[in-house]
Amino acid sequence: MAAEAPPRITEAGHWGREVRSDAHVAFEPRDTGGVEIALESRVVPYYGNAILEQSRGVLDELGVKHARVSIHDEGALPFVIAARLEAAVRRSGAALGKRSLPAQHSQPPASTKDRLRRSRLYLPGSEPKYYINAALHTPDAFILDLEDSVHRDEKDAARILVRNTLRAVDFGACERMVRINQLPLGLEDLAEIVPEGPDLILMPKVEDPQQVAEVDRMIGELKSRHGVIRPIWIMPILESALGIENAFPIAVASENVVAVTIGLEDYTADLGVTKTLEGRESQYARSRVVNATRAAGVQAIDSVFSDVADMDGLRRWGESSRALGFEGMGCIHPGQIRVVHEAFAPTPPEIEKAQKIVAAFEEAQEKGLAVVSLGYRMIDPPVVQRALKLVERARAMGVIW
């Protein structure tokens, strides 16, 4: 059976009254006549010429010599326009494997294995309006999501958009995560994303350590092929009963796994129970994740809290989550970030106590004593270690200086 011919006109992106910071491109290849571009945009008086010039450059890089292109722009930034053009051209099959990469913004320093991961802000992979200001809300990390927030017909376009976003947007000190799709689709995501050196790949619906190993191998290959030397960490998401049962083997499946998290919507659906505000139904699974990650020496990260209007509920969830042993959770709205940071910060009495222990420890070190004591009480080495870690974390969080 012959492959179906691509449609004569291919499209990508979005436009309309409700759309902001995006663009829609309709692309029609032709055999002669050069490139013709029709542009509609509110910003024509300011950026009309710039958009036309940019579009010609992008089409040229993609090897397009003759085409009719119509662009409906809704105030999209250049990296978005480029992504929508490329998606439309690639959908037509005309790009022949060529890419058009926007200029590379200077990358932040490479991420470390045990950095703070209190909050990770989800950014849907097909909603460019959220990207440019995401870092202003200072989450510890953001996730460019290619999985559940992207319609299956949009996966290819989202991949290109996310790739351009990683190159062009300044995300400040935030860790830059990408959630790929389940394998095998996720492998296509990696091919587009890994060359841009994201800090961490989130793997959805992991049930088997083999899946992690496969992704890890693929990342390794792509890194060496594209000369990426930054580490790219992995955070598996456990979203099923089987995934939870395999938490430990998954956590140790690769040395690049730095954290394991849990997806409660899918997990509770798998159990056939209702997700509640108190989360009793997932208590076991969450504790299991914490235990497995501790055993593996990586971080335990909690799910998201989905009612963005309920800040008190979020705070309670975050505090109980920290009490269970989690070090952070996901955020689906920037307004949640501060509450999450507060919930995962050590309390003042905890800090005070830890500081006393650290002082006693330093004093003992200075005196060359093996035993640390506070008043008449001897402090066990693990307690000292915990205090040292807590003070270091509190400092990193800016809770103490």
Next chain:
Amino acid sequence: MSQRPELAHNAAGRAVPTMVNGKPQIPFLGVGKFQPRGRKSGPPIRSNKDYPDNGDKRLPDLETALRKCGLRDGMVISSHHHLRDGDKVALMALETAAKIGVKDLLWFPSASFPSQKGAIELMEKGVIHHIEGSMNGPLGDYCTQGKMRGMGVLRSHGGRYQAIQDGEIHIDIAVIAAPTTDPFGNADGSHGKSACGSLGFAFADSTYADHVIVVTDNLVPFPCVPWQIQGNNVDHVVEVESIGDPSKIVSGTTQITRSPDRLLIAELVAKFLRAAGIMKNGFSFQAGSGGIALAFVQYLKQMMKDDGVKARFVRGGSTKVLVELLQEDLTDYILDGQTFDLDGVKSMANDPRHVATSPFTSYNYHGKGNFASLVDAVVLGATEVDVNFNANVVTHSDGRLLHGIGGWQNCLFAGCSILAVPSFRDRIPVIVDEVTTLTGPGEMIDVIVTERGIAINPKRQDLLDAVKGSKLPIRPLQDIKTEVEKICGKPARPELGDRPCAVVKWVDGTILDTVWQVG
């Protein structure tokens, strides 16, 4: 407009017409430089004898009232925007005038709204010659497309009062929409089915116009208490079925912005006020009705509670958010120029600490002082700001009319004037090399708060010192501009026409800038 008027360059370096609608104009001389002498203008002398002893000034309809006022070609008819987009009275009056058959009226609204686009037809028919007052939406486009016969004149609320007192505009007939009135003409805005709160915008008209008609849909027996408009200034009272659409007069709920980026700006504003030491016991502030302005009050409120600080007064546009400050005893008074939501209307009706004010008390240039300069801090918006802190609120950056000036210019006289703006909107940078239309001189603007940082006017060393050592992201305005241009690209400058279609007045009546014909 048939011929191009002569232009002069004013003290702000802007080219402005020297003649507007047949009247010679004074180009802007600099802030506080223009002080006209002479005497205030006034209404004609009247005697009690001309009015019924029983105080019943009712007439059967608006047509009779307008005829009694001697309506004729070329007169100045004024109206007010306290019913906002729900107002039916202004168009009712103008359409009645059309029915009577007069031509070439000057419509002098305190502001116009999109629902009054019927005025375009009246201009096409020649009933209205031109509009002096804010125009936006369809009316704004009509003006900036150069279709209006006269030139638009944009004045601040205080500037409108000044123009009336100076006699630059003499109102022949003021038509005042009143949610409650008695037959004598005492009128109040905070009661009745069309309650809107303050009637302050009509105050000047009621005292300076030759004739004053009050139109109501809620007539009560004398006395109407409280009275914001004094019946002693009123010639005629007309009862109609409805003066406005209540759903558009006030919004049922007050919308605080939910945009995370705008909330970030709002929070920075509140943090700035605290860090700069402006938020202290007995202080005062003014907040507009925009989403950012409302949200900033929410953040400030929490800080006031945390620090045990109470304001002496806050100035509205009142909304639920301000009313809550009053109810929670975080301010002694609300001094309210305009009431934006039902909570505000209710509060003004029931709480004696919620006081209606007018442009006379608040903003007037020819007053013996005004409240605006007594306010410690004001938070406003803008469409554009340049690197010298000059700002534009009246036009889009492509030159089309967008907003009236409102109280914006007058509020710049506060102790600390803050513009809370996103650094770009839909790729269009807000911080520019030169504003399209100068509405506020940079020397009057102290702080620009964006989501990318806070810029303090270098002229305000005291503010720079006050926040030194704070963790606030204080940055030069040029820095923020450069960052935004890196994101958006440097915008081309839209081409404006060379034919003036409106002028922007400064608070003292001099001409600050010109709005040029586009399209």
